[in-house]
Amino acid sequence: xxxxxxxxxxxxxxxxxxxxxxxxxxxxxxxxxxxxxxxxxxxxxxxxxxxxxxxxxxxxxxxxxxxxxxxxxxxxxxxxxxxxxxxxxxxxxxxxxxxxxxxxxxxxxxxxxxxxxxxxxxxxxxxxxxxxxxxxxxxxxxxxxxxxxxxxxxxxxxxxxxxxxxxxxxxxxxxxxxxxxxxxxxxxxxxxxxxxxxxxxxxxxxxxxxxxxxxxxxxxxxxxxxxxxxxxxxxxxxxxxxxxxxxxxxxxxxxxxxxxxxxxxxxxxxxxxxxxxxxxxxxxxxxxxxxxxxxxxxxxxxxxxxxxxxxxxxxxxxxxxxx
Numbered sequence: 001x002x003x004x005x006x007x008x009x010x011x012x013x014x015x016x017x018x019x020x021x022x023x024x025x026x027x028x029x030x031x032x033x034x035x036x037x038x039x040x041x042x043x044x045x046x047x048x049x050x051x052x053x054x055x056x057x058x059x060x061x062x063x064x065x066x067x068x069x070x071x072x073x074x075x076x077x078x079x080x081x082x083x084x085x086x087x088x089x090x091x092x093x094x095x096x097x098x099x100x101x102x103x104x105x106x107x108x109x110x111x112x113x114x115x116x117x118x119x120x121x122x123x124x125x126x127x128x129x130x131x132x133x134x135x136x137x138x139x140x141x142x143x144x145x146x147x148x149x150x151x152x153x154x155x156x157x158x159x160x161x162x163x164x165x166x167x168x169x170x171x172x173x174x175x176x177x178x179x180x181x182x183x184x185x186x187x188x189x190x191x192x193x194x195x196x197x198x199x200x201x202x203x204x205x206x207x208x209x210x211x212x213x214x215x216x217x218x219x220x221x222x223x224x225x226x227x228x229x230x231x232x233x234x235x236x237x238x239x240x241x242x243x244x245x246x247x248x249x250x251x252x253x254x255x256x257x258x259x260x261x262x263x264x265x266x267x268x269x270x271x272x273x274x275x276x277x278x279x280x281x282x283x284x285x286x287x288x289x290x291x292x293x294x295x296x297x298x299x300x301x302x303x304x305x306x307x308x309x310x311x312x313x314x315x316x317x318x319x320x321x322x323x
Contacts, residue, residue, distance in 0.1 A: 020186070020190075020268070023269070023323070024182075024183075024186070027269070027272070028179060031044070031048070031175055031178075031179075032172075032175070035168060035171055040283075041167045041168065041170075041171045042167070042239065043279065043280070043283050044171065045170065045171055045174045045239045046236075046239060046240075046279055047275050047276045047279040047280070048174050048175060048178040048275075049174065049178075049232050049233075049235055049236040049239060050232070050256075050259065050275040050278070050279055051178060051182075051271060051272040051275035051276065052177070052178050052181045052182065052228065052229075052231065052232040052235070053071075053075055053229050053232035053233070053256055053275075054256050054259040054260050054263070054271030054272070054274060054275050055181065055182055055185050055228070055271045055272065056071075056074075056181070056185065056224075056225045056226075056227075056228035056229040056231075056232065057071050057225060057229065057256045057257075057260055057271070058185075058260045058265065058266070058267075058270065058271045059185050059188065059189070059221060059224065059225045059228070060221055060222060060225040061257075061260065061265065062260065062265045062266035062267070062270075063189055063194060063197050063198055063201060063221070063266060064197050064200065064201055064217075064218060064221045064222075064225075065200065065201030065202075066123060066218060066221070066222065067120075067123065067124045067257075068115075068123070068124065068127040068222075068225075068253070069124045069125070069127050069128035069131070069250070069253050069254075069257075070111075070126075070127035070128045070129070070130050070131025070132070070250070070253055071127070071131075071225070071226070071229055071253050071256055072131055072247060072248050072249060072250065072251075072252035072253040072256070073107065073111070073127075073130060073131040073134045073135075073248055074104040074107060074108065074225075074226040074227075074229035074230045074233065075104075075229050075230065075232060075233035075236070075247050075248070075252060076134070076135075076138065076233060076243070076245070076247040076248025076249075076252070077100075077103055077104055077107050077134065077230065077233070077248065078100035078101055078103055078104040078229075078230030078231065078232075078233035078234040079100065079233040079234065079236060079237045079243040079247050079248075080100075080138060080143070080144055080150065080243045080248075081099050081100040081103040081234075082096045082097055082099060082100030082153075082233070082234040082237045082238075082243070083096075083150040083153045083237045083242065083243035084143050084144075084150060084243075085099045085100070086153055086154060086156065086237075087150060087152070087153050087154060088143070092156055092157070092158070092159070092160070093155065093156045093157070093158045093164060093238060094158055094159055096234070096237075097177075097231070097234040097235060097238075099234075100230060100231075100233065100234030100237070101227060101230045101231045101234050103230065104226055104227055104229060104230020104231070104233065104234075105223060105226065105227040105230065107226060107230075108222060108223040108224075108225070108226030108227055108230075109223055111127065111130050111222070111226070112219045112222040112223055112226070113219070114126060114130065115127050115130065115222070116215055116218050116219045116222060117215075128250060128253070131248070131250060131253060132250060134248060135245065135248050135249060135250070138245060138248055139245060144243070144245075146245075147245060149242055149243055149244030149245065150242060150243045150244075151241075151242045152241060152242070153237055153238070153241045153242060153243070154241075155170065155238055155241065158173055164238055170238065170239070173238075174235055174238070174239060177231065177235045178235075181228045181231055181232070182272075184224075184228065185228065186268060188224060189268070193217065193220070196212055196217055197217055197218075197221055199212075200212075200214050200217060200218065233247060255278070258274075258278065258300060259271060259274040259275050259278050260274060260310075261274070261304065261310060262274040262277060262278065262300065262303055262304075262310060262311065263275070263277070263310050263311055263312055263313075264309060264310030264311060264312035264313030264314070264316070264323070265309070265310055265313065266313070267310065267312045267313050267316060267323050268323060269312050269323050270310050270311070270312035270313060270323070273311055273312050274310070274311070277311075278296075281295070281296055281299065282296075
C-alpha cells in the first residue's frame with residue numbers, strides 16, 4: 001500500500017489522528033452549545049443538513065476526483081420517499097428516514113453503474129442528465145403532488161420517545177444524524193479505501209497498473225456519497241416538514257458545488273464551513289429580495305479570488321495542517 005499512498009494526497013500535509021479527533025470533538029461541542037447562545041435553531045438545523053449533503057458530495061469530488069452535476073437527485077429522492085412514507089404510509093420518523101436513505105442508496109447503485117463508465121465532463125453530464133430525468137418524473141408523479149410538493153409532513157416521535165415537534169429535541173436529533181454521517185465520511189477518507197480513492201484522483205493509470213480495480217472503488221464512493229446525501233435529504237424533511245422540487249432541481253446540485261468550493265475542496269471541515277456561510281447568507285440577506293442572488297454572486301467571486309483553495313483550504317495551506 002505504501003507505493004500507492006505516496007502520491008495519494010499531495011495537496012495537504014498529514015495530520016495525526018489525535019489532532020483530528022480533538023478538532024472533531026471541538027466541533028461537536030460547539031454545535032451542542034450553539035442553540036443556547038441565542039442562534040435560531042432552525043437556521044442551524046438547515047445548515048447541518050446542507051453540511052452533511054456537502055460532506056457527502058466532497059467525498060466524491062474532493063477525494064475521488066469525480067464531479068457530479070446531479071447530486072440533488074439523491075437529496076430530493078430521499079426527501080420525497082421519507083415525506084411520503086411518514087405522511088401517507090404512517091411510518092414513524094426513524095423508518096421514514098431509513099426508507100428515504102435506502103431509496104437514495106438504490107438510486108446510487110443504478111446511477112453509478114451508468115455514470116461510472118465515463119470520466120471527466122462526460123461523467124458530469126451523465127449525472128446531470130439523470131438528475132433532470134428524475135426531476136421531470138417527480139414533476140409528473142402523483143405521489144409528489146407536482147409543483148405543490150408534499151406539505152405538512154408530521155414530525156412525530158423518534159423511536160416513540162423523542163418528540164420532534166420540540167425544537168431543541170429536533171435539533172439534537174438532527175445533530176446526531178449529522179455527526180453520524182460526518183464520522184462515516186471521515187472514517188472512509190482515513191481508511192485503506194480512502195487512500196486508494198485519493199490515489200485514483202491523483203493518478204488513475206498508476207492505480208490501475210498496481211492492480212486496483214478503479215471502477216469498483218469509484219462506484220463504491222459514488223454509492224456511499226449518494227446514500228449520505230440521501231440521509232441529509234431525509235433528515236431535512238423533518239426540519240422543513242415538506243419535500244419539494246427545489247431539492248431535486250439542477251440548481252441544488254450547483255449550490256452544493258458552490259458550498260464545497262467556498263469551504264475548501266478536499267478538506268474535512270471545509271464543506272461544513274461553506275454550508276454555514278451559504279445558509280447564513282440566505283437567512284440574513286433574505287430582506288434584499290431578488291438582489292440576494294446578486295449579492296451572493298459577488299461574495300462568491302470575491303471569496304474565489306481571495307481564497308482559491310477555499311476558506312478552510314487556505315487556512316490549512318498557511319498553517320501547514322490538514323483540515
